[in-house]
Structure formats: structure tokens, C-alpha cells
Amino acid sequence: MRVRKAILPDAEGIHELIAVYSKDGTLLPRSLAELCENIRDFTVVEDETGILGCGALHLYGTHLAEIRSIAVWPALKKKGAGRLLIEALLGEADEHHVTGVCLFTRIPDFFAHMGFKAAQREELPDKIYKDCMNCPRLHACDEVAMVRGELPHFAILARPERGMVKLQI
Numbered sequence: 001m002r003v004r005k006a007i008l009p010d011a012e013g014i015h016e017l018i019a020v021y022s023k024d025g026t027l028l029p030r031s032l033a034e035l036c037e038n039i040r041d042f043t044v045v046e047d048e049t050g051i052l053g054c055g056a057l058h059l060y061g062t063h064l065a066e067i068r069s070i071a072v073w074p075a076l077k078k079k080g081a082g083r084l085l086i087e088a089l090l091g092e093a094d095e096h097h098v099t100g101v102c103l104f105t106r107i108p109d110f111f112a113h114m115g116f117k118a119a120q121r122e123e124l125p126d127k128i129y130k131d132c133m134n135c136p137r138l139h140a141c142d143e144v145a146m147v148r149g150e151l152p153h154f155a156i157l158a159r160p161e162r163g164m165v166k167l168q169i
């Protein structure tokens with residue numbers, strides 16, 4: 001098994017894999033167009049048979065990044081691919097001098113095993129303003145917010161009326 005950054009020809013395989021887990025709401029659905037646009041966020045793990053799993057690192061700034069869309073094909077779970085993906089994405093966050101990495105999940109035990117700690121979603125305003133405010137489950141969210149590293153001390157928010165603003169938390 002080896003990990004590498006995704007390239008555009010991986011987009012269809014990533015799309016199929018995410019679709020497997022978005023049917024039941026485990027992962028947010030991602031369109032092929034959206035995956036092509038954001039392919040540079042993605043890392044894949046593969047062997048000689050093809051792609052085993054994928055995961056993405058979304059950068060908010062040096063104060064915060066988010067692990068998203070992490071998945072391993074159902075038949076290939078529990079063989080170490082997930083750990084390889086997490087380690088690669090955390091390494092990428094380090095390369096960008098990011099001080100804290102967050103994610104929202106329904107399997108906190110796995111991410112606790114990977115060194116993440118539970119957090120309050122209010123401590124992650126970048127994520128709330130990017131995704132949660134537009135989510136139908138805003139007030140009925142069953143996902144656990146988790147962070148590895150430092151909680152952010154500020155947020156960088158896109159406000160239509162004021163452009164980008166940097167807020168102290």
C-alpha cells in the first residue's frame with residue numbers, strides 16, 4: 001500500500017467510493033464536478049489493484065484545516081489504509097504550518113485512536129460558517145466535532161457584505 005496526492009484521473013474512482021458512503025449519510029455527497037475542482041485537496045491510498053481509499057484536507061488557514069471525505073472501500077477496511085490516509089493528511093497539514101486539524105464524525109472512537117480529542121462545534125467557527133449554517137441538520141446534528149493539535153484562536157470568515165474578515169475567538 002502507498003499513499004500519494006490525488007490527480008484528476010482519480011476523480012471518478014473517488015466519486016464512486018464516496019457515493020458508497022453518502023447513500024446512508026455517512027459521508028456528504030460530492031459531485032464529480034466538485035471533486036475535479038477540489039482534487040488537489042485529496043490524497044489516495046492504493047495498491048497494485050487500484051485505489052483502496054481516499055481523504056481530503058481542506059485548508060482554512062494556518063489556524064485550522066479539516067479532514068473530510070475519508071473512506072476506505074468496505075471490503076478493504078481494517079487493513080491499515082485509514083491510518084495511512086490520516087497520517088498523510090496530518091503530514092500535509094504540518095507542511096502548511098497548520099496548528100490544528102478538525103473533523104466532524106459519527107465514529108469518534110476511530111479518530112480518538114488517531115489522536116483527536118472531542119471539541120465543541122462553537123470552537124470551530126470557520127467550519128460552522130462554511131458548512132453547518134447551510135445544513136438541514138444544523139440544530140439536530142449527530143456528529144462529534146474533534147480536533148488534533150491546538151484549537152483555533154481566530155477564524156477567517158467570508159462575509160458577502162464585508163469580504164473576508166478575521167475574527168478573534
Ligand SMILES: CC(C)(COP(=O)(O)OP(=O)(O)OC[C@H]1O[C@@H](n2cnc3c(N)ncnc32)[C@H](O)[C@@H]1OP(=O)(O)O)[C@@H](O)C(=O)NCCC(=O)NCCS
Pocket residue numbers: 021026027070071072073076077078079080081082083084103104105106107109110111113
Ligand atoms: C474510518 C475508516 C476510513 C477507517 O479505515 P480503515 O482502513 O478501516 O482503518 P485502519 O485499518 O487503518 O485502522 C487504524 C486503526 O483504527 C482502528 N479502527 C478502525 N476502525 C475503527 C472504528 N470504527 N472505531 C475504532 N477504531 C477503529 C483499527 O483497529 C486500527 O487500530 P490499530 O492500528 O491500533 O490496529 C473506514 O472504516 C471507513 O471508510 N469508514 C466509512 C466512512 C467513514 O465513516 N468515514 C469517516 C467519516 S468522518
